[in-house]
Amino acid sequence: MRERTSLAAAIRTALAAEPERVRMRYLANGDDESAVLTCDEIDATARRVAAGLLAADLQHKRxxxxVETGPDFLHAMLGCVYAEVIAIPASEPRPGASLDRLNEIAAASAAAVVLASARVAADLVRRIDPESPLARVPIVEVPALAAADPLAACPGEDRDPALPVLVQYTSGSTSTPRGVVLTSDCLLANIAMSSRGMDVGQSEAPEMLVNWMPHYHDMGLIGKILTPxxxxxxxxxxxxxxxxxxxxRWLKAISRYRATTSGAPAFALDLCTARVPDAVIDELDLSCWRTAFCGAEPVFASTLAAFRRRFARAGLRPDALFTCYGLAETTLYAAGAHPPAGAPEPDTAGLRAPCYLDDASRATLRIVDDAGRPVADGIEGAIWISGASVAAGYLDDAAGTAATFQARLSPDDGRPYLRTGDVGRIEGDRLTITGRSKDVLISGGANVAAVDVERFATRDLPHVNADGAAAFQKADLPGAPLVLVVERQRGAAPTMPDDETIATMRRAVFEALxxxxxxxxxxxxxTLPRTTSGKIRRAAVRDGWTPADAMTAAS
Incomplete structure (x- = not known):
């Protein structure tokens, strides 16, 4: 059994073991190194930021x-962990973009301070509405905190592992974003579970990761910062x-640095398959890449198959690419492993790529019916998860925590379960995610996942955006009108008139579903509203989007 410790102690122990070893490299423009940090440099700067936070009387506050991708984020994050300040990562607003989400998080989290880079701080000061929640929170630049003398001892090392360390806001693709409370216990349990399941950090041989996922996103923060x-x-x-x-750039970095591990959502694989030219592929050597995980959104077998075919000539191993499953409420990872030797190739006609389970993830998963009763293998139902990786609950939301994190099986096995909101089935060592319970469309007595409608409608039409589609019903009632909104693919010339495109999509959906x-x-x-991680917000499309931006409509 893993010995309980704090996240700060686990990180400091690992950094102290190899003080001169490079741990983080940054390519600010995607090509050239802009910063290279050793373990000792990371720890020393984090201790300076922690000292500045303590001097500002922020211990135990939020x-x-x-902060954008770069060393400032790393230093701010670790400074908070070292100083017992609860960190709440958020997306930095794009120039000219709305501050609504940031204001929502500032108000909901009761944050005592905003830590920002110099650039972001200047932008926020210029744009914040004096009547907004952000106006009531002081903004402190991370480099200013790093000017303090470093702490000799960090209070975060002695923090109770059951207490909150950070709050991770959900993407809000199917509901209002909520703050998920993560403790040292669940973070370190998830890091250990994911590392074993995906075979990361389990070898004596050198390992290297490449990351482009946002630092505030669970895959970027926990998978590519805290886990390493x-x-x-x-x-x-x-x-x-x-x-x-x-x-x-992503694939070039993997090739150049001989990365063994890197992963991304499915849309990233689609982008690479469509946009990386033959001449670049001929210069790549991806034979080093042995753990290529794909998650954070529905993963389709056709996406994996196309990526494997496209980059096989660059040395990509057929067994390197696999599907993983997780969500903020399970810290990050819930399941996903390399396919076992001899596993059949996914059936691209079946649409969804299965997620392989190891013993640890299989033990935490249950597929249940509406009454909370476990169902047999192969039967679709709601996905519930238990175990040490499950978060403590939602920030300052006792009712939401009870409803989501404290479900019980029937009959009760004595463990609380997380209602993930996802629907799927388990067949042996494979989990197939079939949709979100809030994104199930009901037509003619049949239940159909919205994402399946979107994928079947767009899969043979390169001039429309498969990742920019929303299928929904106009009301939460069986038989309510079914609507599909699809964005034109940016920069793509239409291969057929719009009326023919619409007819093709209608026919594809009817024939398949x-x-x-x-x-x-x-x-x-x-034009469609998206979450900070790029997912289409179907509920927002249904409730607030109007067809004023539509180029073509057909009823």
Whole structure:
């Protein structure tokens, strides 16, 4: 059994073991190294930031971290952990973008301070509405805190592992964003579980990670910052925008640094498959990449198959790429492992890629019916999860915590379960996610996942955006009109007239799922509301989006 300790103690122990070893590298433009940090440099700067936080009387209080990808985020995050300040990472607002989400988090979290880089701090001071929640929270620049003398002893090392360390806000793709409270216990349990399940940090051989996921996102923060710090692994970071602008940068970094582990959502694989040219692929050597996980959103077998085919010529191992499953409420990881030897190739006609389970993840998962009774293998139901990785609950929300984190099986096995809100089935050692309970469409007595409608409608149409689609019903009632809104693919020339595109999508959905779409709209690129991690907010599309931005509509 893992010995209980604090996150601060686990990180400091790992850093102290190799003080001169490089732990973090940063490519600010996606290509060239802008910063290289050793273990000793990371620890010393974090202790300076912690000293500044303690001098400001912030111990045990909450700090909103609004810092872009780079060393300032790392120092702010670790400074909070060292000083017993509860860190609340948030997305830095894009120039000219609304501050609504940041104001919502500031108000809901009761943050005592905003920690920001110099650039973000200047932008916020210029744009904050004096009547907004952010106006009532002081903004402190991380470099100013780092000017303090470093702490000799960090109070965070002695913090009770059952107490909160950070608060992770959900993406809000199906509900209002809520703060998930994470303790040292659940963080370290999840890091250990994911490391074993995905075979990261389990070898004596050198390992390297490459990351472009946002630092405030659970995959970027826990998977690519905290996990490597605890496991003593080196990481190369680049900003998300650097990847989106040129997806080849991600693969070039893996090849250049001989990365063994890197992962991303499914849309990133689709982008690479479509946009990395042959000439670049011929220069890549991806034979080093043995753990290529794909998660954070529904994963389709066709996405994995296309990526494998496209990059096999660059040395990508067929067994490197696999699906993982998790959510903020389970800290990060819930399941996902390399397929066992001899496992069949996923059936691309079946649409969803299965997630393979090891013994640890299988023991925590239950598929249940509406009454909380476990169902047999192969039967679809609600996914419930128990275990040490499950978060403590929602911040300052006792009712929400009780409803989501304290479900009980029937008959009761004595353990509380997390209601994930996801629907799926288990068949042997495979978990297949079939949808979100809040995104199930009911038509003609059949239950259909919204994401399946979106995928079948767009899969053979390169001029529409498969990751920019929303299927929904106009009311939460069976038989309510079914609507599909799909964005035009940015920069793509139409391969057929819009009326033919709409007819093709209608036909594809009916042939695959047996349901008829009542209304179909083609929208301008980038017009549908998204979460901070890029997922389409279907509820917001249904409740607040109007077809004013639509290029073509058909009923």
């Amino acid at each position: 700090a909103l971290l609004v 710090l605890v496991n003593a692994l080196e990481v190369v970071h680049m900003p998300p925008l650097a990847f989106v602008q040129r997806p080849a 047996g349901i008829a779409l009542d209304e179909v709209l083609i929208a301008r690129p980038g």
